[in-house]
Amino acid sequence: MMVESASETIRSAPSGQNGVGSLSGQADGGGGAGAAGTAAGGAGRDAATGADSNGEMSPAELLHFQQQQALQVARQFLLQQASGLSSPGNNDSKQSASAVQVPVSVAMMSPQMLTPQQVQQILSPPQLQALLQQQQALMLQQLQEYYKKQQEQLHLQLLSQQQAGKQQPKEALGNKQLAFQQQLLQMQQLQQQHLLNLQRQGLVSLQPSQASGPLQTLPQAAVCPSDLPQLWKGESAPGQPAEDSVKQEGLDLTGTAATATSFAAPPKVSPPLSHHPLPNGQPTVLTSRRDSSSHEETPGSHPLYGHGECKWPGCETLCEDLGQFIKHLNTEHALDDRSTAQCRVQMQVVQQLEIQLAKESERLQAMMAHLHMRPSEPKPFSQPLNPAPGSSSFSKVTVSADPFPDGLVHPPTSAAAPVTPLRPPGLGSASLHSGGPARRRSSDKFCSPISSELAQNHEFYKNADVRPPFTYASLIRQAILETPDRQLTLNEIYNWFTRMFAYFRRNTATWKNAVRHNLSLHKCFVRVENVKGAVWTVDEREYQKRRPPKMTGSPTLVKNMISGLSYGALNASYQAALAESSFPLLNSPGMLNPGSASSLLPLSHDDVGAPVEPLPSNGSSSPPRLSPPQYSHQVQVKEEPAEAEEDRRPGPPLGPPNPSTVGPPEDRDLEEELPGEELS
DNA sequence: GGCAAGCTAAACAGGG
């Protein structure tokens, strides 16, 4: 029967569009925002309670209620503002790069849908920074308005109380006024505490010389990413009393502290990093960074001054000398709203980066713990965890820069656009071969579970025009084993290739020929005549025997090698294998144990939901092929005549394949049987 | 350098 070309049928299939879906699916930011708002409300409530202690209950309750109302109004207003960044009321904050408007709007329109971390993962650093900046600008504006409201309400309250107090004893009135004043004071204190916390994180260090400048309208200056290092350096000017600056800002922005947390995008949670405050309140992280990045700074210079220009974010004003710069700094970057907002923006940036760093560090710790590596070792960063493609990048894929500089964590499934030359995580240099045939594909060379790899990077391969780092044989086998019946027709194999890999949606003549060639060439692929035609199955035993073991006959050698591989003694090639295989192989607990062959015994069939890449029998292989699963996926062939394959190929040594009876029992037989077979 | 593995290309045959 004629079957239409697989490539044509598959080409029209919708490619995976998962970027937005994954975003919406992860929507979880509402909880965080709500929690922050609750915290802010709690602060207000505490303040009100403090007033209560002075006597009158009803005014305090009323004030509390009004505070809550004001908070709600402020929140709603912020959300409204966020949903329309270009609204007329935000003219002052529109000077940011227009290129980031779209993502910023997207992110701001759904503040309760995305956590800051998620937003950060979505946005690029410049976008994120612009977002943060605008968010901070909005936040500051809202805080000011809210503060004004609060003050107006308090004054109204005072007036009303005074009006009502005319019929009350003077003591009561005095108590009420005192309560309001105390509440104001508490708000200020809360704000100071908040800023102090930030200061302790090293995120705020305003110069005391910057007296409260005139209240400018709004922050607006765009902070270009290149200015970040300068801000890093400048955020903790030496010799600046932190408390002074905090107090100054606290007084300058009185009343904002209680609500600041409700508007701040990231929760004020210090990442589980080394946030050990130094005696001056600066975290060691920042100090070390400054040390490493301020090499050009001389003791007499200013961290915000370099190369003759002001390094304040978005400024770049040329200053001939330090004195002029200081003058400029005091005039242009005084402690006003804009500077404060810029500092806050930088705080947010730093926080985001720290959160991200914390996450990545945590992931690294988990990975290293999983790999039984010492977490303290700096080695992993030098290991080719995500090696640059370098000379081995596939010819059709040009990877100019690492799109995921933070390692192998970013799932390509979420970001990979169709035909995007992204490198799948965990696929290293040997994966994307340079030009010509892609040989030594990782699955075969290192026996990485192709199913795991595919499961992890399924979307990537589906969308990116990247040649999968697997041999044709591995792919064919995987295609066959993924089916319930463990059998596929040739055309179905074609379909699987085109469905799973964007790369195979073209060059059909080449790879189809190769598929046919492999099916015929390798004895592990068994052609079975079916009612509907011929189907291809996999003979796992033959698949294992496909590669003659190089270390056959020396169990001790193998054992030593296995021991050598354990723990930190991974050799370079195996590390490369790890890099290429995304470590799924190490899911086997026995992999890194200096252990017996029994510990290397097969992974579960159900691993990763699909048959794992089989591991060779012990004593037979190169390092990655250490485990001897040797389970056979001898399939249930829907065949009437069972003799079709036998005449063409000799049956597997296990005996006549009775497809209807094969299954776990055969797996057990294989495990018992094959070691000797391989070691013979 | 030899060998094995893998890829590509091509020729060929058989069947629908």
Place this chain on the structure above:
DNA sequence: CCCCTGTTTAGCTTGC
């Protein structure tokens, strides 16, 4: 005759 499927051979590259 064309296309698909399947087999086989050859040449080449790469890694060990």
